[in-house]
Amino acid sequence: xxxxxxxxxxxxxxxxxxxxxxxxxxxxxxxxxxxxxxxxxxxxxxxxxxxxxxxxxxxxxxxxxxxxxxxxxxxxxxxxxxxxxxxxxxxxxxxxxxxxxxxxxxxxxxxxxxxxxxxxxxxxxxxxxxxxxxxxxxxxxxxxxxxxxxxxxxxxxxxxxxxxxxxxxxxxxxxxxxxxxxxxxxxxxxxxxxxxxxxxxxxxxxxxxxxxxxxxxxxxxxxxxxxxxxxxxxxxxxxxxxxxxxxxxxxxxxxxxxxxxxxxxxxxxxxxxxxxxxxxxxxxxxxxxxxx
Numbered sequence: 001x002x003x004x005x006x007x008x009x010x011x012x013x014x015x016x017x018x019x020x021x022x023x024x025x026x027x028x029x030x031x032x033x034x035x036x037x038x039x040x041x042x043x044x045x046x047x048x049x050x051x052x053x054x055x056x057x058x059x060x061x062x063x064x065x066x067x068x069x070x071x072x073x074x075x076x077x078x079x080x081x082x083x084x085x086x087x088x089x090x091x092x093x094x095x096x097x098x099x100x101x102x103x104x105x106x107x108x109x110x111x112x113x114x115x116x117x118x119x120x121x122x123x124x125x126x127x128x129x130x131x132x133x134x135x136x137x138x139x140x141x142x143x144x145x146x147x148x149x150x151x152x153x154x155x156x157x158x159x160x161x162x163x164x165x166x167x168x169x170x171x172x173x174x175x176x177x178x179x180x181x182x183x184x185x186x187x188x189x190x191x192x193x194x195x196x197x198x199x200x201x202x203x204x205x206x207x208x209x210x211x212x213x214x215x216x217x218x219x220x221x222x223x224x225x226x227x228x229x230x231x232x233x234x235x236x237x238x239x240x241x242x243x244x245x246x247x248x249x250x251x252x253x254x255x256x257x258x259x260x261x262x263x264x265x266x267x268x269x270x271x272x273x274x275x276x277x278x279x280x281x282x283x284x285x286x287x288x289x290x291x292x
Contacts, residue, residue: 001231004029007074008230009066011057011114012084014040016183017134017219021081023048024223025230031074035066035084057084057110063117076125079230080118081132082111082156087185089145100148107152111159115174119167128171132229133160135176135241140252143286144190157241161254164239173238175229178252179222180215180245182206191288192216207291210246214289217246225249258282 008025012018014036022032026048034045035053045052051073055062070077086106088099115131122129138146139153160176167174180186182196195216199206211217225244228234243250261275 001028001227001233003227003230006030006078006230007033007070007076008079008081009033009035009070009077009114009118010081010083011035011066011110013081014038014044016185017179017181017222018081018083019044020219020223021083021226022050024220024227025079025081026050028227028231030079030230033066033070033073035062056106057082057114058105060113060117063110063113066114067117067121071121076127077118077121077129078127079130079132080114081134081226081230082114083134084110085134085149085185087146088148090147091145092147095147103148104152107149108155111156115159115163119163119170119172122172123167123170126170128235129173130230130234131160131163131167131172131174132226133157133174133176135160135178137178137180137243137286140178140241141286142284157252160241161239168238171235173229173234173236175238176241177222177225177229178241178243178250179225180243180248181217181219181222183219186216191286195289206246208247209292210289212247213292215243215245215248215250216289221246 008030010018010022013022013034022034022044026032032048032050033053034041034050037056041054042052051069053066053069067077084106088103090099111133133156135157136153138150139157142150157176160174163174186192187196195210222244241252243252259279263271
């Protein structure tokens with residue numbers, strides 16, 4: 001996937017998945033603006049010949065700084081990857097306003113402000129572009145102790161579908177990526193933590209069944225999807241939620257009516273109770289891995 005001549009911004013690119021995204025884009029020829037909250041952004045930028053912007057995402061000021069850095073340093077902007085994120089995990093009755101607001105500000109508002117600034121620039125250029133928004137399985141299915149994170153990641157997937165509609169005429173693709181990889185964030189998920197810890201303790205790769213059945217692998221496994229979505233090969237791919245991890249690539253379905261019942265003249269509570277057994281309820285939550 002040749003990305004020469006393309007310029008990308010990757011938020012939260014100092015560590016983990018974000019760093020892997022930035023490195024993969026640069027390895028395939030893109031020039032990259034590397035963003036994170038501390039000087040590790042400068043280290044990554046130096047290693048790939050990119051430009052560092054050290055600032056927390058969320059504000060319009062940071063978003064505009066990122067776009068300005070891309071244009072001033074490299075002359076244009078073609079790709080935005082909104083990866084920056086934090087965790088403040090607590091069950092509902094223990095989650096504070098600050099816990100909720102901090103996560104929503106970085107994930108949801110940060111995605112919004114950065115995507116808005118990037119879309120304005122891409123529309124001015126008139127040559128299209130790609131917005132790659134990082135979502136999560138927690139946003140698709142919910143996850144215990146992650147009210148704030150799940151809500152933000154679900155909102156990001158919804159914004160991808162909305163912006164795909166709004167930016168289609170400008171030839172700007174918008175997709176949500178649903179990654180699963182062994183990272184510090186993934187370690188906090190009870191379903192995956194034991195697998196990651198065992199792999200690290202023994203110095204061995206994750207088992208084949210984990211990579212295939214659970215779609216859990218390395219950050220490098222995920223990064224190739226970002227390269228594809230940044231490339232011209234992905235033109236026409238937009239409005240999708242795409243999962244990747246380990247040996248697994250998946251297309252997530254959009255919310256849709258699963259079953260429908262009708263009642264002439266409308267419904268009352270008694271009729272709903274009578275017919276509810278005809279529905280097959282959806283599952284919820286990230287299922288725990290089960291070894292074969």
